[in-house]
Amino acid sequence: MAADARVPADGAVPADRVVTADSIGGVLVDVTARAVAGRAADDLGEPTVVSRARGFAAAAEDEALARGAARVALSVEDCKRIDTDAVAARIVGQYPDQPYPAVVLGSPHGAAAHLATTLGVPWLPAGFELTVRWPDGAVDDPEAAQRHGAACASALLGANPDVSVRQVHDPVVRGPAAGTTISLFVRWRRLPPAYRRLLGRIRPGGFALTVADSRTWPVFGLGGGHSFQLGGPTSGLAAAEYVRPGPDLVQALRRADGDPHAWLPPAVPPLRGLGEHAPEPGFEADLRDWPAEVRRHRIAVARPGALSAAVAQTVRAWLVESGKTGDRLAVGCGRLLDPGQVLRCGLVPYWCEAPLREEVAEAEIWVAGSPPFRSIDVLIEPPGRPSAVVAPLRQWDAVAWFSSQRAAVDRVGTRSYPYGTLPTRHASVVLAELRDDLPLPAPLTPGTALERLRRYGEPVGLVVD
Known part of the structure; x- marks a missing residue:
């Protein structure tokens, strides 16, 4: 080979x-x-x-x-x-x-x-x-x-x-x-x-x-x-x-x-x-x-939202300990994500695997149970089909409404929702409009990340060996 x-x-x-x-x-x-x-x-x-x-x-x-x-x-x-x-x-x-x-x-x-x-x-x-x-x-x-x-x-x-x-x-x-x-x-x-x-x-x-x-x-x-x-x-x-x-x-x-x-x-x-x-x-x-x-x-994931919640909480704690606010959230979906831009802006990342009712409901529950976010930006990848299992736009809006000051659902992704297709770089374009939070903190250490994934993941069903 x-x-x-x-x-x-x-x-x-x-x-x-x-x-x-x-x-x-x-x-x-x-x-x-x-x-x-x-x-x-x-x-x-x-x-x-x-x-x-x-x-x-x-x-x-x-x-x-x-x-x-x-x-x-x-x-x-x-x-x-x-x-x-x-x-x-x-x-x-x-x-x-x-x-x-x-x-x-x-x-x-x-x-x-x-x-x-x-x-x-x-x-x-x-x-x-x-x-x-x-x-x-x-x-x-x-x-x-x-x-x-x-x-x-x-x-x-x-x-x-x-x-x-x-x-x-x-x-x-x-x-x-x-x-x-x-x-x-x-x-x-x-x-x-x-x-x-x-x-x-x-x-x-x-x-x-x-x-x-x-x-x-x-x-x-x-x-x-x-x-x-x-x-x-x-x-x-x-x-x-x-x-x-x-x-x-x-x-x-x-x-x-x-x-x-x-x-x-x-x-x-x-x-x-x-x-x-x-x-x-x-x-x-x-x-x-x-x-x-x-x-x-090994991190066993029975529900995508469990890992998303545990990582989001882990990153939020790291940002706060690094002197950042940790009160700005970015919700990505499917192929619409740019981890480098999220890091540059000092955002807490939450990822939905697909724009489905069940997935978005998990995001809602997690945001509702978290300390308030001052701003929430939501990026939606259209599924390409209407369906009873696809989250309606009002459900995505509900995620953003938990913010205390700024709620932003990307309207490019919602214009023809649930139809349409967006490139991954669209996430970069949207996130580039947000303010930087520089300088970047020192990288999170793997041992700390593992300990916190266990702590935050256990209540939501994440198994970390």
């Missing part, structure tokens, strides 16, 4: 083409690497055709977006030429080559990116998402999607035996693109060589903090190299709504010219497993076996 993503193995797909543009894991690497290097994320590009096709556009645009998503996706033949070690090397290569007091690894979570930024250390994902073309695909045929995904996974696994492939077929989240492309989550079974080299740069007595998404979901083919999910925890729907189509799935299928009556899950019963973002057991086992001079801890 190639050791450097900039010099791919003969015939290998360049590493920067492999990871799905605007996938949450890719975005978190982009923003955290810039923050650790002391830069804003205002250079990140516009949303790609893949991201625009994830949700729903105007009806006349749906078919064109789905075709466009297929054009920029990888082919089955490309899967044979993917070098997952090169992808890991490209991720590591975005961070400064220097010693670190810690590394944060694991499942993609915006609060983990904020935590890593506050510590001044890299965040490394336990896997990555890629998108593959599905010629003659059908959004309403999950069995056909599984067969095509198995062929793609076989091609990829043949060249990369140290990974697993989790396929997610979700017309609700991906919209019409679910009928022209398939989405594969590639997860390392072992620490890739580039990660090992970076972990070797942790100072003696430093920390490796693993964030592990512990949400479960029915999985077909659990235990093999290729496994398959219908929907997932990030949709906001119950798993049963993907078996007997609920209103959201029916609407998604109809918008993509699919037939809800043709929808048939795979015949083999699924097993209850961990969702697509959970690290592989072997990946975590490699970390546990790391030399004793690196202290290893």
Whole structure:
């Protein structure tokens, strides 16, 4: 395998083409690497055709977006030429080559990116998402999607035996693109060589903090190299709504010219497993076996809001102890976050995984139970679809209304809500308008962060080993 993503193995797909543009894991690497290097994320590009096709556009645009998503996706033949070690090397290569007091690894979570930024250390994902073309695909045929995904996974696994492939077929989240492309989550079974080299740069007595998404979901083919999910925890729907189509799935299928009556899950019963973002057991086992001079801890996340609340409280305490006010809050959502700008402004960060009623309600409860914030800025990533599970704008407004002086909900994100798509750099543009709170404090120490994550996380169900 190639050791450097900039010099791919003969015939290998360049590493920067492999990871799905605007996938949450890719975005978190982009923003955290810039923050650790002391830069804003205002250079990140516009949303790609893949991201625009994830949700729903105007009806006349749906078919064109789905075709466009297929054009920029990888082919089955490309899967044979993917070098997952090169992808890991490209991720590591975005961070400064220097010693670190810690590394944060694991499942993609915006609060983990904020935590890593506050510590001044890299965040490394336990896997990555890629998108593959599905010629003659059908959004309403999950069995056909599984067969095509198995062929793609076989091609990829043949060249990369140290990974697993989790396929997610979700017309609700991906919209019409679910009928022209398939989405594969590639997860390392072992620490890739580039990660090992970076972990070797942790100072003696430093920390490796693993964030592990512990949400479960029915999985077909659990235990093999290729496994398959219908929907997932990030949709906001119950798993049963993907078996007997609920209103959201029916609407998604109809918008993509699919037939809800043709929808048939795979015949083999699924097993209850961990969702697509959970690290592989072997990946975590490699970390546990790391030399004793690196202290290893695991943060199990059963609800995204639990980690968001614990990190927000941890950062707030650090700001106050550093002589800052700690009374200005920034609520990010999905891909709309810029940890470097949040740090520059001396803001407390809270992250919602998606603009869902349940997620925003958790944010409301946390803000209501916290000491008052003088200002609250809210950034909303539109979900691309209307739904009973999507938070209405008045619920987002309610989060901001808890401020004692200034309540600001970004109106660019609300103009066409719940439709529309915004680039990650929009968060940088909005946050750049806020006043600086310089100089920056000395980075939070990993030991203090761990102690406070335990203290603040236990009451909300966060498990820190």
